[in-house]
Amino acid sequence: MSCEKSLRPAQRKLLVGHLIKQYRVSVQRACAVCQQARSTWYHKPKGKPLDVPLKARLQEIARTRIRYGFRRMYILIRRDGWVVNHKRLYRLYREEGLSLRCKRPRRRKAAANRMERPILTGPNQAWSMDFVSDALFNGNKFRALTLIVNHTHECLAIYPVQNIRGDDVAHLLGHIVSQRCKPTRIQADNGPEFISIALDRWAYDNQVILDFSRPGRPTDNAFIESFNGSLRDECLNIHWFMSLEDAQEKLENWRQDYNGFRSHSSLGDLPPAMFAKSFCSSTTPSIFLVES
Numbered sequence: 001m002s003c004e005k006s007l008r009p010a011q012r013k014l015l016v017g018h019l020i021k022q023y024r025v026s027v028q029r030a031c032a033v034c035q036q037a038r039s040t041w042y043h044k045p046k047g048k049p050l051d052v053p054l055k056a057r058l059q060e061i062a063r064t065r066i067r068y069g070f071r072r073m074y075i076l077i078r079r080d081g082w083v084v085n086h087k088r089l090y091r092l093y094r095e096e097g098l099s100l101r102c103k104r105p106r107r108r109k110a111a112a113n114r115m116e117r118p119i120l121t122g123p124n125q126a127w128s129m130d131f132v133s134d135a136l137f138n139g140n141k142f143r144a145l146t147l148i149v150n151h152t153h154e155c156l157a158i159y160p161v162q163n164i165r166g167d168d169v170a171h172l173l174g175h176i177v178s179q180r181c182k183p184t185r186i187q188a189d190n191g192p193e194f195i196s197i198a199l200d201r202w203a204y205d206n207q208v209i210l211d212f213s214r215p216g217r218p219t220d221n222a223f224i225e226s227f228n229g230s231l232r233d234e235c236l237n238i239h240w241f242m243s244l245e246d247a248q249e250k251l252e253n254w255r256q257d258y259n260g261f262r263s264h265s266s267l268g269d270l271p272p273a274m275f276a277k278s279f280c281s282s283t284t285p286s287i288f289l290v291e292s
Helices: 011-025 029-034 039-044 051-064 070-079 086-095 166-177 199-208 217-234 244-260 272-276
Strands: 126-135 141-149 155-161 185-188 209-212
Touching: 011 029, 011 039, 029 039, 039 141, 051 086, 070 086, 126 217, 141 166, 141 217, 141 244, 155 166, 155 244, 166 199, 185 217, 199 209, 217 244, 244 272
Parallel strands: 126 185, 185 209
Antiparallel strands: 126 141, 141 155
8 A cells, every 4th residue: 555646745644644543553654654754743833933922812802802703803913013914814713713603594586676775975875773672681671773874884873772762763863963964864664763753853854864664675774784783793692781771881882892993894994983084073972972
């Protein structure tokens, strides 16, 4: 028995290990059969000095931002000043077992496409709002109103409450508009809070168009659906909320991190707040300033 000469040393070493384990032959005989030098079998490759601190930094990011995948970790590593190839970093990422399981639902091939909306070129052309639901540690449910800017992906507010009405939504929008320019259009679904008379009156007084999604078509409001998915994956699913005030604090901390730190591939790997500086100098409002 002999090995093909075209085999690489690493492949020969695997064959030597297979012979030793399966046939219980000596290292000397297995190396002779595979035409492999014994020194190569006993040699243990040493990682490059840069691998150790890189692995430590990857582990540190994974501990603090447990839902970040390789792409965002790579951006953070480069942002820290490391000059490292993405292929090498991905190898270390896999060696440390940091891969996330991300199962995506299959899209329907026969799904109808909605008519294209106007192309966004500025931050105040369109906002999106929606609700996400969660529960406190004791099972009491609450809802959080989320509001984002479609063009810059900024999150303007995450407002958790147990009960909310249309006039509460109008009050929140009025508070945010008082701190920055009002939008031309706000996209929302057909929930009772969004089709209320109070919100319709606010939109009429402020000359804001309420653009409602078609019933049963959440993809009509894709920006806020994507944001709510990130919110649930990176915040709601990893925190216990002891009270509504605790939920408000944790959601606000995540909102600030989302706007000022979290990178977005659609924005050139920049955080939304940094990307928005080229359009508007105003700062995003805080939900703590909203009066109940």
